[in-house]
Amino acid sequence: MTRRSFVAKALVGGTAIIAAGVVKWKFWGTHTPPFKCPLVLSSFCDEETVRKIGLRYLALVPSENSQAELVARMSAAINRDPPDSANTAEVARQIELTAERDFRSEKILIINNWIISETEARQCALLALS
Amino acid sequence: MRAAGVVLTPRMHIDARTLDNGSLIEGDLCIVGAGAAGISIAREFIGTGVKVILLEGGGFEYDDRVQQLYDGKTTGQPYYPLKSSELHYFGGTTGHWAGMCAHFDPIAFEKRDWVEHSGWPISHTTLQPYYERAHPVLELDSNEFDLKHSQSQDASLVALPLNDEVVWTKLWKFSPPTRFGDKYRKTIVEAANVWLYTYANVVDLQGNEDVSLIREVTVKNYAGRSHTVRARSFVIACAGIQNARVLLAANRQAPRGIGNDHDLVGRFFMENLEIKSAELWLKQPSELKLYMTQPPRVQGELAIAAQKQAEWGILNGIVSFTPLEFAQRMPPYIQVWSDADPRINEDAVRKALASASGSRVSQFFGSLLAGHAPRMHQAFQMTMRLEQAPNPLSRVSLADEKDELGVPRAALHWAFTSLERKSARRIYEIMGQQAGAAGLGRVKLKDGLADDRESGLPASTSAGWHHMGTTRMSDDPKRGVVDANCRVHGIGNLYVAGSSCFPTGAGVNPTFTIVALAIRLADRLKQQLA
Numbered sequence: 001m002t003r004r005s006f007v008a009k010a011l012v013g014g015t016a017i018i019a020a021g022v023v024k025w026k027f028w029g030t031h032t033p034p035f036k037c038p039l040v041l042s043s044f045c046d047e048e049t050v051r052k053i054g055l056r057y058l059a060l061v062p063s064e065n066s067q068a069e070l071v072a073r074m075s076a077a078i079n080r081d082p083p084d085s086a087n088t089a090e091v092a093r094q095i096e097l098t099a100e101r102d103f104r105s106e107k108i109l110i111i112n113n114w115i116i117s118e119t120e121a122r123q124c125a126l127l128a129l130s
Numbered sequence: 131m132r133a134a135g136v137v138l139t140p141r142m143h144i145d146a147r148t149l150d151n152g153s154l155i156e157g158d159l160c161i162v163g164a165g166a167a168g169i170s171i172a173r174e175f176i177g178t179g180v181k182v183i184l185l186e187g188g189g190f191e192y193d194d195r196v197q198q199l200y201d202g203k204t205t206g207q208p209y210y211p212l213k214s215s216e217l218h219y220f221g222g223t224t225g226h227w228a229g230m231c232a233h234f235d236p237i238a239f240e241k242r243d244w245v246e247h248s249g250w251p252i253s254h255t256t257l258q259p260y261y262e263r264a265h266p267v268l269e270l271d272s273n274e275f276d277l278k279h280s281q282s283q284d285a286s287l288v289a290l291p292l293n294d295e296v297v298w299t300k301l302w303k304f305s306p307p308t309r310f311g312d313k314y315r316k317t318i319v320e321a322a323n324v325w326l327y328t329y330a331n332v333v334d335l336q337g338n339e340d341v342s343l344i345r346e347v348t349v350k351n352y353a354g355r356s357h358t359v360r361a362r363s364f365v366i367a368c369a370g371i372q373n374a375r376v377l378l379a380a381n382r383q384a385p386r387g388i389g390n391d392h393d394l395v396g397r398f399f400m401e402n403l404e405i406k407s408a409e410l411w412l413k414q415p416s417e418l419k420l421y422m423t424q425p426p427r428v429q430g431e432l433a434i435a436a437q438k439q440a441e442w443g444i445l446n447g448i449v450s451f452t453p454l455e456f457a458q459r460m461p462p463y464i465q466v467w468s469d470a471d472p473r474i475n476e477d478a479v480r481k482a483l484a485s486a487s488g489s490r491v492s493q494f495f496g497s498l499l500a501g502h503a504p505r506m507h508q509a510f511q512m513t514m515r516l517e518q519a520p521n522p523l524s525r526v527s528l529a530d531e532k533d534e535l536g537v538p539r540a541a542l543h544w545a546f547t548s549l550e551r552k553s554a555r556r557i558y559e560i561m562g563q564q565a566g567a568a569g570l571g572r573v574k575l576k577d578g579l580a581d582d583r584e585s586g587l588p589a590s591t592s593a594g595w596h597h598m599g600t601t602r603m604s605d606d607p608k609r610g611v612v613d614a615n616c617r618v619h620g621i622g623n624l625y626v627a628g629s630s631c632f633p634t635g636a637g638v639n640p641t642f643t644i645v646a647l648a649i650r651l652a653d654r655l656k657q658q659l660a
Binding site: 096 | 413508562563566569572
């Protein structure tokens with residue numbers, strides 16, 4: 001391998017690794033089930049940040065420290081069964097609307113400095129438990 | 131700085147350093163201080179039969195020896211060096227004014243049960259015609275501050291889709307800014323009935339036997355000259371800290387100072403706080419054009435509806451937006467404006483702004499890549515301008531040390547109540563709630579404001595160089611230094627002009643209201659002196 005081709009391959013490889021990282025950070029929510037993916041937060045927070053919010057929520061509300069409990073509460077909130085067979089886009093939209101309703105009715109928490117809705121706090125918690 | 135080729139014809143300008151020591155100056159109205167308030171009042175008298183004596187402590191240009199007279203000490207909440215927070219030459223602090231203009235909201239004038247010591251003896255309606263007369267003085271295109279009016283001229287000024295019963299978009303206009311020293315020098319100097327004396331620092335006020343009237347004031351300068359000015363009426367218009375200092379220092383006949391029978395002069399010092407403790411993160415990047423300081427020279431900021439302020443028992447606070455990538459590189463003003471010399475501070479601010487904007491190379495490539503496309507951002511700093519709760523413990527008093535002219539220096543103790551933190555936090559919460567409810571994005575708190583266990587405001591809290599409240603207005607002499615007409619209680623011919631008369635600060639830059647109130651005072655004085 002010539003020195004020139006080594007440098008070129010190293011540059012391409014490095015760029016690919018960085019790009020993959022950026023894509024993973026930017027679009028981590030795209031393939032995450034909607035119950036575990038707070039749509040708005042995921043548009044600017046990385047997965048780790050969302051998990052930490054979830055862990056903090058669970059510490060604040062230990063009675064919800066189980067996947068079953070969280071799923072049950074979220075299903076009740078959006079009046080829909082868990083999303084395994086449902087249209088995920090529609091479920092995601094329902095959850096987003098529920099989060100907006102939470103804000104209107106002041107079901108709000110401040111967790112790790114973020115002002116978020118109760119529903120998306122549960123989404124974060126579900127992600128943290130998974 | 132005089133523009134090349136412009137020849138000024140001095141008519142009624144006298145440099146008090148050149149007068150024979152012990153000169154007697156006489157007129158009908160003596161205005162002490164040639165800043166926004168003093169010059170606005172003097173302008174109103176041009177062409178009348180009233181002989182106006184306008185006294186300015188400095189000259190037409192910055193003079194560090196004169197500026198040194200404003201030096202003083204500060205305690206309590208960290209504040210800017212006093213020497214550099216008001217300017218001491220013709221035109222006053224408009225020499226470094228940013229030009230932001232807006233009305234005080236009607237609620238600012240009201241007695242609010244949840245804000246102790248709030249309430250003006252006049253209303254927004256009272257001031258409205260004077261805002262109308264003040265807008266050309268500040269070279270604003272109109273006194274129209276209605277958002278819909280601006281949107282009818284530029285449909286791209288889109289407001290954030292929030293519930294306006296909770297959060298509404300308050301509109302600002304920008305003066306060029308009007309530097310009163312440059313703009314009105316010729317007008318004042320050439321006025322036939324206005325005598326401008328520069329280098330004439332008032333060091334004492336002399337009243338009649340029971341100090342129910344002021345007879346004369348003593349002026350001095352560092353050339354060693356001392357003169358006497360006699361007039362039928364006097365207006366103290368030396369800016370928020372110095373107004374109190376002048377009255378307190380005049381203590382030969384009144385041991386506590388002129389107008390200070392109830393120990394109110396200097397108390398209730400207020401600022402508009404600048405708090406940068408939250409970020410707005412948008413679901414979709416946006417330009418937020420209406421909220422950026424760009425032509426067509428209006429800017430929107432988010433304000434809390436009056437009814438909600440009452441419901442939540444909070445102060446008035448208004449939030450502006452700055453792209454986060456810029457804001458994160460800009461240190462708080464309380465750090466940048468740290469020198470005693472205002473010129474050094476202005477330079478430091480310019481450099482900090484330039485540095486925050488990025489290198490010229492990155493600006494060039496940025497503009498090349500962006501072309502004419504709007505600059506979209508996902509995250510914005512939310513800067514809150516919060517009114518300060520009136521607090522008698524926040525005060526200007528006299529220091530032991532004296533200045534070169536023998537006047538005790540100002541000592542500022544700046545102090546908050548618990549209401550400022552509560553209000554700042556609640557306002558950000560409300561903004562966060564509204565942004566969430568509208569599906570816009572989320573708000574993130576910073577700097578300890580998120581932590582309920584902490585008290586006080588973040589260390590980065592700055593202020594707007596808005597000195598208010600030290601000669602507050604009230605109909606009751608036990609609650610205010612001046613009455614609704616800005617006349618000092620108990621003294622028939624002594625008035626105060628400027629933001630020191632404001633009982634509350636509104637969270638709004640004061641210059642527009644200072645000029646409106648000064649024009650109103652001029653009307654009252656015309657009646658009295660007719």
